[in-house]
Amino acid sequence: MAAQDGRLPVNALTIIAPIFGIVLIGWGAALAGLISDKVSDGLSEYVFAIAVPALIxxxxxxxxxxxxxxxxxxxxxxxxAAASWFTGTLIARRRTGIDRRGTILHGFAASQSNTVFVGVPMILQAYGEDGAFPLFMLLAVHLPLMMGCATFLVESDANKSILARLRGLALVLLKNPIFLSLGVGMAMKALGVTPSGFPKALIDAFAGTASTCALVALGAGLKRYRVLFDLRGATVIALLKNILHPLAVWLLAFHVFSMPVAYAGVAVLFAAMPVGINAYLMAVRYKTETGMIAASVLVSTLLAPITTLLWLAVLGKT
Incomplete structure (x- = not known):
């Protein structure tokens, strides 16, 4: 088990209250008609394409x-993640009316974290500078690995060669602003390039808007998801994501392997984030289990303030 870092713990409510408070405000504004779907879509695109890449x-x-x-x-x-994915897929296989692709996407949803919209602001708030490096390294690997595995498994019965599937995945990643910004940031770091003057001011200006805009966009987007599509199934996926995934990571990070306490904490909180939007986008792309995955995004996000508070307590951030 990793050694304790000796810092004074942070009150968990001061971490989650601003995060999920902004999400709820965005959701309420969308329900009240103060934020239209067009504005919500535009804000999400801005966060994904400009603000979060600048922050990275x-x-x-x-x-x-x-x-x-x-x-x-x-x-x-x-x-x-593998434990949660396997469990989600196994449970889905026992339910009637779910095809092979659908069972894979159930498992993917149970292990795919909402990193950009919730994970980044939450973890930076909890661990600060100590958690920034492991957070962004995990973000760099998480996106291509999880999306790659999901795409490969879903299309494993398609009439495409492995090379064609890998080429398609590479094209998707090369068009992803988050993936590209991680590559640019790590290249600049390796070369010792540090922005200064006007470029730094410009990057920091965009970066400073990332957290708030991301949380508002997430909240506004929740209006589109419907819990009643299959509340029981959506709740199962949400509990796997918010409880089983971080529990498995906590056991491995704190009781099997040894690493700095901030790294272990970042891994657990990263896993504790609600179902990521990529799971819904995959369901839409392959036209299967769309309603179920959408409902799981909403349910897991609504449960996240409670489950995140519990995990922060486990990590000593109370």
Whole structure:
């Protein structure tokens, strides 16, 4: 088990209240008609294409942003993700009316974290500078690995060669602003390039809007999801995502492997985030289980203030 870092704990409510308070305000504004679907879509696109990439580049190129990620860190997080994915798929197979692709997407939803809209602001708030490096390293690996596995498994029975599937995945990733900004930020860091003057001011200006805009966009987008599509099934996926996934990571990070306490905490909180929007986008793309996955996004997000508070308490952030 990793050693304790000796810092004074942070009150968990001061971490989650602003995060989920902004989400609820965005949701309420959308329900009241103060934010239209067009505005919500535009805000989401801005966050995904500009604000969060700027935050990533700004953070990775910050002086003193260094660290080393051991294999135990990756095994802990993705081992927990695999456990939740397998469980979600197994449960879906026991239900009638769900095809092979649908069972895979159930498992994917149970292990795919909402990193951009909730994970980044939450973890930076909880662990600050100590958590920034492991957070963005995990973000860099999480996106291509999880999306790659889901795409490969769903299309494994398609009439495409492995090379064609890998080529399609590469094209998707190369068009993804988050993936590109991670590459740019790590390249600049490796070359010792640190923005200054006007470029730094510009990057920081966009980066400063990322958290609030992301949370408002998430809240406004929740209006489109319908819980009543299958409340029981959506709740099962939400509990797997919010409870089983971080539980498996916590056991591995704190009781099987050894790593700095901030790294272990980041991995657990990353896993504790609600179902990510990528699960819904995959369901739409493959035209299966769309309603169920959409409902699970909403249910897991609504449960997240409670479950995140519990995990922050487990991590000593109370």
């Amino acid at each position: 580049v700004s953070t990775l190129t910050r002086p003193g942003m260094t660290g080393e990620v051991a294999w135990s860190y990756w095994f802990s997080y993705f081992g927990g």
